[in-house]
Amino acid sequence: MFKLIDLPFDAAALEPHMSSNTLNTHHGKHHAAYINKTNAFLKERPNAPASLEDVVRLAKREQDKKLFNNAAQAWNHGFFWNCLSPQAQGEPQGELRSALEKAFGDLATFRQEAKAKGEGHFASGWLWLVADKSGAVQLTDLHDADTPIADDGVIPLSVCDLWEHAYYLDYKNERGRFLDAYLSTLINWRFAESQYEAARKGERGWTYPT
Numbered sequence: 002m003f004k005l006i007d008l009p010f011d012a013a014a015l016e017p018h019m020s021s022n023t024l025n026t027h028h029g030k031h032h033a034a035y036i037n038k039t040n041a042f043l044k045e046r047p048n049a050p051a052s053l054e055d056v057v058r059l060a061k062r063e064q065d066k067k068l069f070n071n072a073a074q075a076w077n078h079g080f081f082w083n084c085l086s087p088q089a090q091g092e093p094q095g096e097l098r099s100a101l102e103k104a105f106g107d108l109a110t111f112r113q114e115a116k117a118k119g120e121g122h123f124a125s126g127w128l129w130l131v132a133d134k135s136g137a138v139q140l141t142d143l144h145d146a147d148t149p150i151a152d153d154g155v156i157p158l159s160v161c162d163l164w165e166h167a168y169y170l171d172y173k174n175e176r177g178r179f180l181d182a183y184l185s186t187l188i189n190w191r192f193a194e195s196q197y198e199a200a201r202k203g204e205r206g207w208t209y210p211t
């Protein structure tokens with residue numbers, strides 16, 4: 002059984018970029034529902050894995066779409082909260098900065114490409130920044146509940162929720178403005194740097210609390 006993790010900040014801490022109204026619904030209703038449904042499906046599986054990461058991988062392997070969609074959404078949201086910061090953190094530093102500059106040329110180009118990919122994504126999904134085992138970083142947009150942890154070989158560094166419930170109350174249909182806020186202010190670069198360090202060491206990075 003998995004629990005709805007607390008937000009790592011006060012629900013009003015991201016205002017005005019993300020309102021407490023959005024966060025209370027997004028975390029308290031949407032994320033909670035994904036957790037509850039995951040737990041309900043797992044009741045029917047007495048030998049289910051103990052970690053949410055392994056539940057996601059099992060559901061993907063077995064093509065159990067209902068379990069996958071809910072377990073992956075439960076994980077993705079837990080990860081997403083950690084990707085947001087109440088204090089704007091400026092720019093990435095150290096090895097992650099070097100990897101971003103190698104992949105995109107400079108940080109302005111990274112932001113441009115990330116915004117374009119997020120805006121261009123059709124319907125619901127997630128914009129991921131991931132690293133592979135060689136340390137190379139790339140942007141990838143995945144649909145609906147899909148998550149990089151379902152596949153071996155990459156570690157997510159950061160993510161932006163592209164579902165309308167993530168931004169509609171604050172930005173209406175203007176997903177691009179929401180992406181600007183994420184890329185310029187909300188993104189937790191210290192968390193992304195720690196994920197990148199884990200990727201470089203061959204470690205798993207952040208895991209959903211059990």
Ligand SMILES: [Fe+2]
Pocket residue numbers: 027031078162164166167
């Ligand atoms: Fe969401």
